[in-house]
Amino acid sequence: MEAFAAIFGIPPFELWFFFEVLIGGLMSGVMYALVALGFVLIFKASSVFNFSQGVMVLFAALNFVGFIELGLPAWASFILTMGVMILLAVTIERVVLRPLVNQPHISLFMATIGIAIFLEGFGELIWGSNIKPLNVGIPDDVVFMGDAMIQQADLFAAAVASVLVLVLALFFHYTRIGRALRAVADDHQAALSVGIPLNQIWIIVWSVAGFVALVAGIMWGSKLGVQFSLAILALKALPVLILGGFTSIPGAIIGGLIIGAGEKLAEVYVGSFFGGAIEEWFAYIVAMAFLAFRPQGLFGEKIIERV
Amino acid sequence: MFYREAGQFKTSYAGDQQMLPIPLDRAFVIAIAAIAIFVVPVIGSQYWLESILLPVMILSIAALGLNILTGYCGQLSLGTGGFMAAGAYMSYKVATNMPEFLPVWIPIIVGGLFAAMIGIVFGLPSLRIKGFYLAVATLAAQFFLLWMFQKIPWFVNDSISGVPSAPPETILGFYVTGPNASPEAKYLFVLAFVIILAILARNMARSRIGRSWMAIRDMDIAAELIGIRPLKTKLSAFAISSFYCGIAGALWSFCYISTVEPTAFDIDRSFQVLFMVIVGGLGSVLGAFLGAIFIFLLPIFLNNVPAWFGLELATDVVSHIELMVFGAAIIFFLIVEPHGLARLWQITKEKMRLWPFPH
Numbered sequence: 001m002e003a004f005a006a007i008f009g010i011p012p013f014e015l016w017f018f019f020e021v022l023i024g025g026l027m028s029g030v031m032y033a034l035v036a037l038g039f040v041l042i043f044k045a046s047s048v049f050n051f052s053q054g055v056m057v058l059f060a061a062l063n064f065v066g067f068i069e070l071g072l073p074a075w076a077s078f079i080l081t082m083g084v085m086i087l088l089a090v091t092i093e094r095v096v097l098r099p100l101v102n103q104p105h106i107s108l109f110m111a112t113i114g115i116a117i118f119l120e121g122f123g124e125l126i127w128g129s130n131i132k133p134l135n136v137g138i139p140d141d142v143v144f145m146g147d148a149m150i151q152q153a154d155l156f157a158a159a160v161a162s163v164l165v166l167v168l169a170l171f172f173h174y175t176r177i178g179r180a181l182r183a184v185a186d187d188h189q190a191a192l193s194v195g196i197p198l199n200q201i202w203i204i205v206w207s208v209a210g211f212v213a214l215v216a217g218i219m220w221g222s223k224l225g226v227q228f229s230l231a232i233l234a235l236k237a238l239p240v241l242i243l244g245g246f247t248s249i250p251g252a253i254i255g256g257l258i259i260g261a262g263e264k265l266a267e268v269y270v271g272s273f274f275g276g277a278i279e280e281w282f283a284y285i286v287a288m289a290f291l292a293f294r295p296q297g298l299f300g301e302k303i304i305e306r307v
Numbered sequence: 308m309f310y311r312e313a314g315q316f317k318t319s320y321a322g323d324q325q326m327l328p329i330p331l332d333r334a335f336v337i338a339i340a341a342i343a344i345f346v347v348p349v350i351g352s353q354y355w356l357e358s359i360l361l362p363v364m365i366l367s368i369a370a371l372g373l374n375i376l377t378g379y380c381g382q383l384s385l386g387t388g389g390f391m392a393a394g395a396y397m398s399y400k401v402a403t404n405m406p407e408f409l410p411v412w413i414p415i416i417v418g419g420l421f422a423a424m425i426g427i428v429f430g431l432p433s434l435r436i437k438g439f440y441l442a443v444a445t446l447a448a449q450f451f452l453l454w455m456f457q458k459i460p461w462f463v464n465d466s467i468s469g470v471p472s473a474p475p476e477t478i479l480g481f482y483v484t485g486p487n488a489s490p491e492a493k494y495l496f497v498l499a500f501v502i503i504l505a506i507l508a509r510n511m512a513r514s515r516i517g518r519s520w521m522a523i524r525d526m527d528i529a530a531e532l533i534g535i536r537p538l539k540t541k542l543s544a545f546a547i548s549s550f551y552c553g554i555a556g557a558l559w560s561f562c563y564i565s566t567v568e569p570t571a572f573d574i575d576r577s578f579q580v581l582f583m584v585i586v587g588g589l590g591s592v593l594g595a596f597l598g599a600i601f602i603f604l605l606p607i608f609l610n611n612v613p614a615w616f617g618l619e620l621a622t623d624v625v626s627h628i629e630l631m632v633f634g635a636a637i638i639f640f641l642i643v644e645p646h647g648l649a650r651l652w653q654i655t656k657e658k659m660r661l662w663p664f665p666h
Contacts, residue, residue, distance in 0.1 A: 049439045099642045107641050114637035121630025238443045284447030295435045
């Protein structure tokens with residue numbers, strides 16, 4: 001067994017190392033979950049499969065870094081960037097969503113790909129396409145839990161994500177707008193008939209998604225620097241979504257944790273059998289295999305079709 | 308005035324069931340094919356043949372394939388690039404290991420068949436999941452296949468660089484693949500595939516199999532009730548679509564870029580082909596061609612526009628603006644003409660029927 005492990009370069013199984021990988025995976029899962037969260041919000045409220053969520057993360061981070069580089073303090077940049085994201089939400093609702101009402105879902109999906117391409121060009125046109133370091137004072141030391149080494153930045157991200165989810169949950173349950181959003185998510189026409197203005201709801205929900213994108217962008221950006229690959233990394237949120245279900249916020253979080261931990265563990269313990277880099281597709285294959293048994297995802301709504 | 312359907316009566320079943328029942332349509336299509344075969348290779352410059360027409364034709368084969376799956380059978384797929392790569396790598400493997408006397412089109416067909424097999428495997432989830440869930444699941448094909456071809460050296464004959472160049476092959480003494488081939492030879496070789504595959508697609512779409520695809524697309528439960536088997540229908544759509552994509556991938560590697568490399572088939576390629584299908588028109592053979600022409604030429608056009616106005620812009624600024632215009636153009640198109648270029652063509656024909664006296 002020892003020799004076997006040595007040939008394939010598998011690390012010998014030790015509990016602390018296992019936990020280190022597991023926790024590292026869970027932390028990157030939190031990041032995926034942050035992106036998936038913004039997606040679920042939009043899908044629930046407008047059944048738009050928002051492919052541009054990943055680029056929105058990049059766009060928000062680019063703006064945030066750009067304002068900081070102009071010499072503004074971090075809190076002012078945050079508020080300004082939030083303003084930009086709200087403006088973006090209003091523009092998208094006016095220019096893209098409103099004319100495409102009642103079109104098939106695939107058209108709206110394609111339109112969001114168009115938005116993604118546009119935003120990518122727009123953001124980099126304004127702020128340039130070189131890698132920008134982002135430092136907003138997130139601690140980057142390591143702490144030891146027994147023998148396992150944990151990045152403080154990861155813990156911080158996890159804390160921020162939990163606070164974010166808590167805030168969103170409170171917002172959805174205890175405010176007037178939150179109730180309206182839930183009503184729209186339940187049934188568009190019923191919501192319209194009791195006087196909830198759909199267009200405004202869409203603007204709000206895209207703004208909230210923009211806010212989530214901004215938080216995710218700051219987290220990702222301080223970890224990896226603000227660069228285009230953020231948008232590619234955000235694609236990992238898609239298997240998280242199919243695992244968790246498109247319409248469930250807890251699904252996005254738990255799916256993110258499962259995918260993050262699963263792919264890191266698989267890469268470390270199984271990857272060397274296949275020549276490494278299985279992280280790229282592992283999440284998708286897991287999600288696909290999972291769907292074969294539970295087509296609506298972990299927490300998604302079961303679709304009942306009638307002829 | 309010039310284009311009319313009235314007064315043309317069919318007196319035989321064969322006449323009624325022709326692929327293009329209207330004589331003027333038929334003449335038009337035959338004329339285009341004749342020009343493409345006999346005139347274009349003679350008058351076309353190397354730039355036009357090699358850098359414009361060749362990729363447009365190959366991508367329209369891929370778009371035809373995706374149109375079969377998405378447009379006719381209603382299964383959204385984002386894995387086109389992966390299936391193209393499957394075709395490219397398998398044809399390379401076959402072409403470099405087969406006996407000399409076999410013709411060059413055999414490895415390309417084998418590549419297509421291999422892609423079809425892979426398509427069936429990745430189509431299996433379509434029996435349980437639908438819509439966007441399926442679209443994301445097909446991304447698995449995209450990432451997994453590209454990873455597989457990069458990691459398994461068997462596919463590239465253990466080449467050290469991992470990016471082998473396409474093997475030069477001949478037909479009747481002319482090189483048609485690899486770096487030595489003349490643009491005209493490559494053009495005609497690809498054109499043969501385009502014509503055959505387009506005729507096949509058109510005929511499949513209006514025969515039993517195409518009708519069952521469309522029934523599944525429009526309402527799968529109702530289709531099942533009238534006796535169409537979802538398993539057979541969906542998997543056949545996946546297989547045939549991947550066959551087309553595989554052939555497109557093989558031609559792309561062999562004739563256009565002359566190397567077999569994974570970056571040519573990344574996720575951007577999948578989206579490019581999807582754009583072609585949507586902009587061209589879902590469920591239309593003509594749309595696949597129009598979409599391929601439009602999407603491929605738009606960036607080239609955008610690249611040249613600033614120069615016409617005498618503007619000198621930095622290349623990265625141009626590429627950013629290009630992205631913006633491209634994204635905006637897609638949104639504009641979806642809003643203004645959601646049924647694509649094929650529908651615009653149909654409207655033009657309807658106008659022509661009454662021209663010049665519309666009322």
